Amino acid sequence: MNRISDLPNDILQIILYFLSQKDAVRTSILSKSWRYRWRTRPNLDFSEATFKGKKQEFLSFVDNTLQQYRDRRLCLDEFHLRISLDDCLKHKSVSLLEKWIPILTTMGVKESRLSISTVDRNDMPSVVFRAESLQQLYVEGFDMGRDAVPTIKLSKHLKKLHLRRVHIEEKIFRKILSSCSLIETMHVEECGGLRNIKTNNLRRLKDFSFERNNEEDERCSIEIYPASLETIKIRFGNISFDKGAEFRNLVDLDLRNVESSRARLFSCEFPSLRRLTLSDCDGLNEELSSDRPRWCRFPSLEFLKILNCDGLKDIQLVIDAPNILNFEYRGNFIPSISFVTNSREWKSKIDLYKSSLSLPKLDELLKSLSQSEISLMIDNTNIIRENIPVQDNGYNKPVVVMESLNMNCGCSLSYFSSILNCLFCICRPRNMGYCNNYDGGSVMQFVGFMWRILIERESYQLSQLVLRDLEEARMEIKEWYEEEWHQAPLSEFVISHGRREGYFTPKCQTRFTLKWRETA
Secondary structure, three states: OHHHHOOOHHHHHHHHHOOOHHHHHHHHHOOHHHOOHHHHOOEEEEEHHHHOOOHHHHHHHHHHHHHHHHHOOOOOOEEEEEEEOOOOOHHHHHHHHHHHHHHHHHOOOOEEEEEEEOOOOOEOOHHHHHOOOEEEEEEEOOEEOHHHHHHOOOOOOOOEEEEEOOEEOHHHHHHHHHHOOOOOEEEEEOOEOOOEEEOOOOOOOOEEEEEOOOOOOOOEEEEOOOOOOOEEEEEEEEEEOOOOOEOOOOOEEEEEEEEOOHHHHHHOEOOOOOEEEEEOOOOOOOOOOOOOOEEEEOOOOOEEEEEOOHHHOOOEEEEEOOOOOEEEEEEOOOOEEEEEOOOOOOEEEEEEEOOEEEHHHHHHHHHHOOOOEEEEEEEOOEEEOOOOOOOOOOOOOOOEEEEEEEEOOOOOHHHHHHHHHHHHOOEEEEEEEEOOOOOHHHHHHHHHHHHHHHHOOOOOOOOHHHHHHEEEEEEEEEOOOOOOOEEOOHHHHHHHHHOOOOOOOOOOEEEEEEEEOOOO
């Protein structure tokens, strides 16, 4: 310890700087020379939560510490405060905030961060907007009324703004944005009162997110400046894309329950985009002709998710993504989508549910994804075979080899076997399983069907052509806590499965591994 104590004071201050406030205080027990050293470090970080409900003690501690820094004229570069205004000491807390914030200004604090919250929808203390050194502001639960407008002075330093469950008038919000041109991060979460958000003057904005949980609320219209943005996440909003805009720095685009022009979206350039998520975006439904394929270029795209987007039902998409690693689709229709890629090892996960599925369309989709490792899930669907072109051997060649096929089994054995015959006309899964391992009765039915069809080879269930190409089938099981699968007879599955009761109890996982004859 003496060796550390003998270090120059500047070095000791650097050591204290990188400790948490709690650990910095703990250094006071090291020795007499360390007893008060933590009170001279250049950064202070106070959180009400660390005092475990002792609000008065917390307020006194912060007040005394700041007063000592001021009286001793100590250097304070950074100040971080997390405080709530919900208890009987609410008025005292506001009074102390009105004292502390001017002190920080006179002390020349370079960076301050404030997290302030309430659950009672209190009025926002106007003193917050007089914190000229404030760089990060988190506000939760307050009502930001007109009285706060004349006192906003955040323009020089604010870089991060997070509003959660705040009711804010548009006039105030516009004034904040117009005054704080240095904002780099802005999160607006479950806030009322906003109908329009325009960030065009925020030329340094990198991270933007907007979220509302109530679908019935009037949607907020959002206009963003594309050049600087790196991440965009929007839920339940309307976003406007300028046709042909270049989002040259955008890495992550996540749109959920969003209404927007899909023609404008797909006309934009995203040279750096790595992640794209479109979820429940029924509003992507205009200005785009379905007569010809729509070519979308994403030179850096690695992860693509399209979930429940009925707005994409009537168009053909060609995704030019040379670096794609993972594609995930979920919906009640088969999408018309294909990839142009250089990736040799990428995965695609297709989840089709509650619909009547055309086998030729499914065949077309699987072939378009044949370069990937395909996992297909079919849940509560009816297979429509229609007219599949067949060769003299009864198959549409070449069939697609898939990693896994998971199915729901809410039907009779004869109908289930006919579905398998149809699917085996277009694909060769290496593994087959059930969609939901929590639904015990249906799992038992599925395993029973599969055992009779694949293991016992009941000749009237599968076509002779399928049986000819299926060289080997076996059942494997594992407990939910195990990593490795092991081969098991039907009796072991029945015993293991029977030990569990209740719908929400995890069942032992079951799959059938299939080995197919290689075909030319």
